[in-house]
Every structure is written in C-alpha cells, then in structure tokens.
Amino acid sequence: MTTAHADRSETNEPFVIYPARRVITINPAFPYGEAVAVAGDRILGVGSTDELASWGEHRIDDRFAEHVIMPGFIEAHCHVMSGGLWNSTYVGYFDRRDPQGLLWPGCTSIDDVLERLAKAAADMTDDSQTLLAWGLDPIYFPGERLVARHLDTVTGDRPTLILHASGHLATINSALMDRCGIDETATSPGVARGGDGLPNGELHEPAGMMLAGEAFVDMMKANRSEQARWRYGNEARNAGHTLLTDLGTTQLWDPDQLSNWKKVTGDPTYPARVMVAMSNLFGATAEPAELAELCVQLKSEQTDKLRFGIVKLILDGSIQGFTARISWPHYYKPPPGHIGNGLWLTAPDQMADLVEPYHRAGLTVHCHCNGDEASEVFIDAVEQVLERHPRWDHRHTVQHCQLTTPDQYRRMAALGMCANIFSNHIYYWGDQHRDVTVGPERAARMDACGTALASGVSFSIHSDSPITPLGHLHTAWCAVNRLTASGQVLGPDERIGVPDALRAITIEAARQIKMDAEIGSIEAGKLADFAVLEDDPLTVDPMALRDIGVWGTVLGGVLQPAQTSDA
Amino acid sequence: MSIQRLPVTVVGGYLGAGKTTLVNHVLRSTEERIAVIVNDFGEISIDEDLIVAADSDKLTLANGCICCTLADGFAAALMQIRSAGTLPQRLLIEASGVADPTQIAAYGHTPGLRLDAVVVMADAEQVRRQANDRWVADTVRMQLAAADLLVVNKIDLLDDADKADDLCDWLAGLSAGAAVVRASRAAVPIDVLLGPGSASDAADTSERPAPAGVVARGWHTVEDLFESQTVVLDAPLPMPIIEALLADLPDGIARIKGLLQAVPPASTEDASEANAAEAAATACLVEAVGKRTSITPHATDLTQPPPQWAISLISLKGALAPDWLRSHLQPSC
Numbered sequence: 044m045t046t047a048h049a050d051r052s053e054t055n056e057p058f059v060i061y062p063a064r065r066v067i068t069i070n071p072a073f074p075y076g077e078a079v080a081v082a083g084d085r086i087l088g089v090g091s092t093d094e095l096a097s098w099g100e101h102r103i104d105d106r107f108a109e110h111v112i113m114p115g116f117i118e119a120h121c122h123v124m125s126g127g128l129w130n131s132t133y134v135g136y137f138d139r140r141d142p143q144g145l146l147w148p149g150c151t152s153i154d155d156v157l158e159r160l161a162k163a164a165a166d167m168t169d170d171s172q173t174l175l176a177w178g179l180d181p182i183y184f185p186g187e188r189l190v191a192r193h194l195d196t197v198t199g200d201r202p203t204l205i206l207h208a209s210g211h212l213a214t215i216n217s218a219l220m221d222r223c224g225i226d227e228t229a230t231s232p233g234v235a236r237g238g239d240g241l242p243n244g245e246l247h248e249p250a251g252m253m254l255a256g257e258a259f260v261d262m263m264k265a266n267r268s269e270q271a272r273w274r275y276g277n278e279a280r281n282a283g284h285t286l287l288t289d290l291g292t293t294q295l296w297d298p299d300q301l302s303n304w305k306k307v308t309g310d311p312t313y314p315a316r317v318m319v320a321m322s323n324l325f326g327a328t329a330e331p332a333e334l335a336e337l338c339v340q341l342k343s344e345q346t347d348k349l350r351f352g353i354v355k356l357i358l359d360g361s362i363q364g365f366t367a368r369i370s371w372p373h374y375y376k377p378p379p380g381h382i383g384n385g386l387w388l389t390a391p392d393q394m395a396d397l398v399e400p401y402h403r404a405g406l407t408v409h410c411h412c413n414g415d416e417a418s419e420v421f422i423d424a425v426e427q428v429l430e431r432h433p434r435w436d437h438r439h440t441v442q443h444c445q446l447t448t449p450d451q452y453r454r455m456a457a458l459g460m461c462a463n464i465f466s467n468h469i470y471y472w473g474d475q476h477r478d479v480t481v482g483p484e485r486a487a488r489m490d491a492c493g494t495a496l497a498s499g500v501s502f503s504i505h506s507d508s509p510i511t512p513l514g515h516l517h518t519a520w521c522a523v524n525r526l527t528a529s530g531q532v533l534g535p536d537e538r539i540g541v542p543d544a545l546r547a548i549t550i551e552a553a554r555q556i557k558m559d560a561e562i563g564s565i566e567a568g569k570l571a572d573f574a575v576l577e578d579d580p581l582t583v584d585p586m587a588l589r590d591i592g593v594w595g596t597v598l599g600g601v602l603q604p605a606q607t608s609d610a
Numbered sequence: 611m612s613i614q615r616l617p618v619t620v621v622g623g624y625l626g627a628g629k630t631t632l633v634n635h636v637l638r639s640t641e642e643r644i645a646v647i648v649n650d651f652g653e654i655s656i657d658e659d660l661i662v663a664a665d666s667d668k669l670t671l672a673n674g675c676i677c678c679t680l681a682d683g684f685a686a687a688l689m690q691i692r693s694a695g696t697l698p699q700r701l702l703i704e705a706s707g708v709a710d711p712t713q714i715a716a717y718g719h720t721p722g723l724r725l726d727a728v729v730v731m732a733d734a735e736q737v738r739r740q741a742n743d744r745w746v747a748d749t750v751r752m753q754l755a756a757a758d759l760l761v762v763n764k765i766d767l768l769d770d771a772d773k774a775d776d777l778c779d780w781l782a783g784l785s786a787g788a789a790v791v792r793a794s795r796a797a798v799p800i801d802v803l804l805g806p807g808s809a810s811d812a813a814d815t816s817e818r819p820a821p822a823g824v825v826a827r828g829w830h831t832v833e834d835l836f837e838s839q840t841v842v843l844d845a846p847l848p849m850p851i852i853e854a855l856l857a858d859l860p861d862g863i864a865r866i867k868g869l870l871q872a873v874p875p876a877s878t879e880d881a882s883e884a885n886a887a888e889a890a891a892t893a894c895l896v897e898a899v900g901k902r903t904s905i906t907p908h909a910t911d912l913t914q915p916p917p918q919w920a921i922s923l924i925s926l927k928g929a930l931a932p933d934w935l936r937s938h939l940q941p942s943c
Contacts, residue, residue: 224721231719250716253685260685294681296666368745384748387708390625391745420745 057100058082059600062092063112065579068565069549079112081571084347084599088567107594111579113545114564115285115572115596116515117552119318119463120409120442120505122292126275127266128177128206128509132163135178135208137471137528139512142274144281144606153189156205161197173202173219173258177509180208182363182475190237191217191244204258208510209364213252213259215244223256266292267300272307280314281605282514283574283593287315288556290409290442291322291355296329296337308349314596314603316348316572318556320409322355323397331397335404347570347599353556354401355442356410357388358417362445362480363472367414369446375482385414394424398439402428407557408439409463415446422454429458440555443507445489446481452491452498461555462502464490464547466521467511469534473527487534492522492547496539503552504544516580519544520589541585573597614909615724618701619804622711623731624740624750628763629704630655632731632796632803636702637671639800640808645675645691645698647684649706670695684717700726700804708749711756724906727899729803730757730785731796734764734777741784754781757788758900759803759864766794782861787901789864791926792835799836799924805867805897806838806922836864839935840922846871846891847939849905855938856896856903862929866898868921869908896921 059081066076066089076089080098088095092103129141134156137149150156156179164174181188194203194216202219206212220226220242225234227241233251237243246252252259265271279287293300307313321338323331334354341351360366365377366385373384388411389397401408408425412418418441425439440461441447445468447455455462468476469490477486488494495502504522506513522544525533532538539547553563562572577592595604621629633646634657646656656669656677663670667690669677674696678687691698701723705714711728718725730753733740740750754760760781768774774792782790791798800808849872856866871891893908910916923935931937 229719229721232716233719248713248716249683250713250719253683253688253717254720256685260683260689263682382748382752386710387746387749390708393625393707416745 056083057102058087058098060092060095060101060103061107061112062103062105063107064109066112066565067114067545067579067581069114069546070564070566073566076565079565079571079573081597081600084571084601086565086567086569086571089565107575110594111576112565112597113283113574113576113580114549115562115574115598116283116548117286117288117503117556117558117563118279118284118505118508118513118515119288119440119503119552119555120290120465121287121508121513123271123275123289124266124292125278125508125513126273127268127271129274130265130268130271131175131177131206131262132159133178134159134176134205136180136183137512139178140278140281140607142277142281142606144608151183153184153187153193156189157193157197160194160203160205164198164201164203167201170201173204173261174198175258175262176203176205177262178208179205179214188243188245189214191215191220191242194244202258204255204262206262209361210510211248211364213246213255215246215255215258217244219255219258220244223254225254229254267303269303269307272303273313276307276313276315276317277606278508278513280596280598280603281593281607282516283576283596283605284513284515285315285572285574285596285598286318286553286556286558286562287513288318288320288353290320290353291357291411293319293322295319295321295341295351296334301341304349305346308346311601313348314598316350316562316598318350318353318558320353320355321351321401321406330400332400335400335406338401338406339404350556350558353407353409356394356397356408356421358391358394358410358412358420359388359414360385362413362468363475365480367446368416368420369414369481370416370419374480375485376479384416391420394420395427398424398428399431402434402437402439403432405434407437407555409442409555410440411442412447413443413445413465415448415451418444418447418451422451422458422460425458425460426454435459438501438555438557442505444491444495444502446485447491448488449491449494449498452494452500456499460500461551462495462500463552463555464492464495464502464504464522465507466490466492466504466518467506469525470517470521470528471511473525473533474529474531477527477533488537489534490522491534491537492539492543493537496543501551501554502547503555504547505552514589515548515574516576516591516593517589519548519580520585522547523585523588526586541580541588544588545580571597571600615722616698616701617726617804618703618715618718618723619726620703620705620711620715620718620728621731622705622709622714622728622753622756623707623761624733624737624746624753625707626736627707627731627733628761628793628796629707629731631763632729632761632798633702633704634660635796635798636800636803637673640804641673642804642808643673643675643696643699644671644702645695645700646671646677647687647691647701647703648677648679649704649709668694684720688720708746710749710752712752715756725902726805726897727758727803727902728756729759729761730754730788731761731763732781734762734774734792735767737762737781738777751784754784754788755786757785758902760785760788760790760900761796761798762790762792763796764794765792785900789862789900791864801838802836802864802924805865805899806840806924807867835927836924837927838922838924839930839932840920841936841939843870843919843921843939846873848872849874851939852894852896852905856898856905859898859903860930862926863898863923864900864926865924866896866903866921868896869917870894870896870919870921872905893917 235245
C-alpha cells in the first residue's frame, strides 16, 4: 500500500534513516539529532531513530553510527583552476592533498623542490613534453632564490616551467629559455636577471610570463578542461564540501565553457553542486547590462547542481603582492621602488554604475576587496545604488574583506551587506602580514570575524582555492585559533567560537549565495547535503578542528565517500 | 627579407579621458594596418563603420586586422592576431582606465615587437581633480608619469588660453619629459601619434633629394599646432652626432623619426682611410617621442633599392627654429 509519506519522495523507495554519533543541524531551533532521514534527494527529518521511523516504511543504514553528520560545507569563494592545476606537479611549501586524495608533502627547501621535479621528469615518457609545476612560494626560502641554473640540474633538456603560488611569477629552466629565445638580448622588464646580468629564468607578471609561450598557455588552458571540473568536484567531496562557488573564473558567455559545466554537473555521479558566478573579468564581450540579462536567463535554466545568480567584480590586488588598496599609512615595509599603495583593477568612480545593472536585475554582487580602500569604495557604491534603486535583501558581499575596518562593518550591517572573510590568510601569510605588509597592529585585526560577528554582519570564511587549499575544517580552524604558520596567535581578540565558525562554513555561506532556503542546515525539506565527519567539531579541542577526518559527503541523498590514498 | 619588429603603441589614461575616441581617430586616419588589443570589450566602443564583423571573441576591422581582448593573456591575443585577418603593421593596445601604462608597455618587449610610444590621455577639465582625488590621485599621477606623449584632450572645454597654458605646464611637471600636446575630441595629428609619414594623406614624398651633404627639405605646419622639418641625408652620419641630438632634446619636440646610416666614432688610424667610414656604416632607425629615444639597427632588404635616408621632426609650432634639425646634424659645427 502506498502511504502518503512515500509521495514525499520522488521515488517509491522507502526512505533511509542514518543514525549517527550526533547530527549537528545548524538549525538553532533544533540543534542536534541522533539520526537523519533522507527521502530521495531531500531531508525528511532529523531527530531520534524512533521519531523518524514513525514517518513510515523505511530502511536503517548504520554506516554513520560512529560518525558526526553536519550540513555539507559550502565554499563561497574558490576557482575551478583548483582542479586544473593538478595537471601539473605540486611544489608548494605546505602539505596538500590532491583530488585523488593523495597527500603531497610540502617542499620546504629548494632541494625538496628539485627532488620533486626530478621524480616528475623521470615519470614522463614523452621526451618532448614540457614539465609543468605549480605552487612555488619563494617567500619561504629567504636565503637563496630558486632559478634556472637549479632546475637545469634535474630537468636537463626537458623544458620546465613552475608557476609560483602568487600566480604573478614563473620560473623556467634553460631549455625552455632557449626554446623561447630568452637570452641576454631580452629587453622585457618581465625578464629577471641574476647577479651576472643574465636572465635567470624568472619571469615576472603577465608580460614576462607570456614569453614562455605555449607552456604558459597550455597551463592556463588545462583549467578549462572537463578533467579540471571533475577534479574540482572531487577535491570538494574529499574535504566535506557539497557546494563550490566558482567565483569569476568561468567565461559564462562562452558557449563551450557553459556547456562543459552543464555536461559535468549533469552527470549524476558528479560530487558537488557548483555556483558559477557571472563576471565581467577576462574579456567579457558584452556590457554589464547584457551580462546581467544573461545571468538572469541562466538562473531560469539552472539545475539542482549547477546554479547561477551571483556576479563577481574586482577592485584591487593582493596584500602579499603589495597591490591591495590600503588606506594611510599604507604598506609597512614595501619592497624598494614600490609606488606606495596598491592598484585599482576597476576605477572607483565607475563602481556604482557597474553594480547598478546587476543590482537592478535582482542579482547578488560579490566584490573582491582585499584592502580597506577597496571595501570602502564598494560599500559607497552599494549605498549609492541603493539610493537610486532601493532593494531589500540584496546580500551584496564584500569578498576577502581582509582589512575591512569596524566602521565599515557597521555600514555593511546597516546596508544589508554580507562579508566573506579570507581566514586562511592568517595561517598562510599571517607572519608576513605582521612583519612586512601591514605591521603588527593592522595584522591583528585582519580577517576580522570577531568584529563581523559583533557588528551583526552575516559572514562566511573561505579558502580562495587554489590560492590556499580547499577545506572548511582548516578554514574554520584558522578563524577559531588565528594561528600563523610559525605558531603565533595573530589578533586573539578577533577569534570566534567553534559554533560561529561552523555557521560561517554552512548556513551563512549559503545565505550570501541565496541558497539558504535549500542548503546550509539539516532541516526537514532541505536538500540532503551532508559532511560526514570522523569526530565531533563541537567537542574536540578547537586546536584539533582541522585534524578531524572526513568520511566524505552525502550529496542530494547520494553517498560520496572521500578518496584517500596516502603516498 | 627584412624582418622589422612590429611597433606597439600603448594608449593609457584615466577613465573618460578619451582613449576610445583616440583609437577610433587613429583607425580612421591612417592606412596603416593596425590591430587593436583592449582589456575587455565592455570598455571599448569602436565606431560601427570601422567594424566589418563581430564575433564573440573578436571584431574584424575595416583595415582587415582584428580587435581582440586580453581575456586569455597577451600571448593568446598575439596568436589570435597573427592567425586571423591581415597581418598588422602596428599593434595598438588600449589600457584600462586604471591600468599602469608602464606595465602594459612591458608587452612591447616581446620578441618580434617594438615599443613605439606610450600615449597617455588626460581630460583637460577633470585631470586636476582626478590627480588630487581621494582614491585615484596616485593612479592618475602614475599614468601621467608613464607618458611619452601626453595628450591634453578636451582642451576646447577650458575657458581661456591662460588656463590651458597653466594646465599644460603643470602636466609637463607631472609627466617628466613627455611631449605635451593639446587636442579636442582626441584629434591629434597621426604623424604625431604614430610617427612622421603615418597619415593616410601623408606629405608628398615625390620630391627627390639631389644635393650632397645635409640638406634641409623644408618645413611645413601640421594641423595648426605643429610644424615639421625633414632633413634628407645622402651620406652616413657619425654616431656621436646622432647620440648628441637625442641626448639633449629641447621641449616642444613631439616626435623624431629617421632612417639613416651611421658610422661609429672614427679612431685616429681609421681617419686616414677614406673609405673606412663608408664601409662601417650601418642602417639605423632613430626615434624619439617625448623622453623615449632609441637608435636601433635596421635590417635592410637587399632586394629592394636602398631607402631614402632622412630624418623628420615634429614640434610644437614656434618651439624651434626652422633649421634646428639641420643645424644639429652638421658635423663639428
């Protein structure tokens, strides 16, 4: 006999009850449960096994009995190249797990980098193929600079290119320099030279890196492949994420890139939902008003796994690159020859006019603002646009929000804006921010989750992967502990508690991409998206938050076990 | 076959200064085949009559070349330009309104390319305010400082000539050595923007040089504000003379361009050899725009008759004596 309950599911299958060590719902009205029931792709309910069983015909699946179930983690700021870069060899300073779950230990010395490259070269069968690597961060090798001469000792005649972690530099070997005709006659300011006055293999900024020709173009193209999109999703699943926001890396007006996303997310086994932002970056062929229209149209065609409706804008550069716009007294110890402040990537006077068409189309604008001058300009623009076209609940979001000041947070609260705070910076570059970029006082109030919370601004936290590794347990750990890589606490007064950090990586992230009605908490009727954890984030030592194992995820009711295969 | 490097002109300047108007003006006023690279199409509106076809990633221009964006980087844009349409004779890069033109100019050092000039536009009415604006003062000043040729555009919007003079003096101070030229609706003479001989209605060149030595070919005015002088050379010049000319250029010179033969400084031994100088002469392209000067070897095409060796100069009207160039090319005078 068909019960009324079975109709609640789209299939006629009995619903499944997953008893767990604990279900953390992030629903303040019903914070914890013993089990969660899933009907089709939705949550039927949360509570005790008995309570859930009373809904009708069911099956009990005990596999998570020892696990803790949370809402699937939601990353509101990362990029699809996070998957594409794994086409190349990782030589970064920190340990990093690839989308297959393999742990790549950090290369903490120049010798480590060379050893990694030697092995990668030895594993290559085609002699003509270029060896591509990524993630090098010379900031951690203050003594000696890794240059072509070092690379030559392990790569021989094989052309080799390493993209730095910053994305602003590349180092190539002599074989690639020969192939590209880079020699002592080079006049480009992007070709760095050693003490002997000869090019040393380092190429600076786009004008320098483009001299590496096809090798560089190939590396960038890999970011648009189908494989890159799969790896992006797999990485999410391995870290407990069920939604990724590709914030401004896809050219949505390019039919190929759009259909590629549709194809990949249309595969029932693809392990994540993806919110793809509209962006005027990277060569939009249309005016903002047309892009807004396109985004509205895409939104009407969206699926459960491929979402639209947000827009990425960008105002300034990065703090560690000394290109973020920071108010007086600007940078603490900038490199010699620095012009004093960072760079605008969009003209401040243009900002309100740029926000307006998206705002009027009902979309949510997410603007990259690392420095406090950038956040001020964006807040001003939102205020102007709201005066022209009042609109409630826009949720326009300051992205990165690294140096946003308390007065700016108060304005954001008043204007209904959200913040997405780059908490991972505290760990990865916090020491450099304190000692070099902005100095101790301002470093202590960077990535100010505590101020956001006290000001009543809805905030999430993010990795900006591939800039730092994807993984919300680590990102939450950063916001909670504010520990730098050297083990010092940076700004203890901006630390937040674990419960607030858990909200930031779930419901608050869902809120700023306007998906909080569907995901972000475990409540009857929402999509069955879970992070399945080996331990309880609310009971472990907060310092151990990032060490909690991830079984995998449940995505729309489908089990997505993580892949792990330690080297 | 001579392989000449493709000249690159960078057009920079703050939002609203007239960069796009200038790009349209250039495309309209020269027969040179110019390919255009822009930051993104959102910021450019090339006049419709200059476009013959529009694709999602490029525009095909009436001159046969294309206009594309930096969407996938400069290497990709260059590949796009080389594979689509007619091979260009020049690249014009329009920087975004907040870009540092110096960084864009770095692309001009790509093998096969040659940075010709950084042209920076300033809005005569707005530039003072912009250069003191809370947010963009440093950006605007950085742009002005990057100029080889600083175009003070919309000069007609200023009330009187004194204001214009003050403004230009002040801008000259900020742009340290740039040639400062005034314009309305970005209508800068093409010869000033791209170098002498670039305009589609270029001055008559049928007049052949006859006399020996250094001869002034005359001078004429270029669209009211400028005048030019040309010297035709039928003998190589000593390199020190050319170097001295470029080393200390007076204000008021917008452009110098010359194709000539140069000989290295004669040593005492060589001096006795009458033919030594002739034998050692090499063809050089000599250029100056604002403070940017260059002397580059010029690959001559041996299958063609030798080019006319000559040097031209464009200056602000009244800035130089009519025979200034000739007098500065005289050996030991």
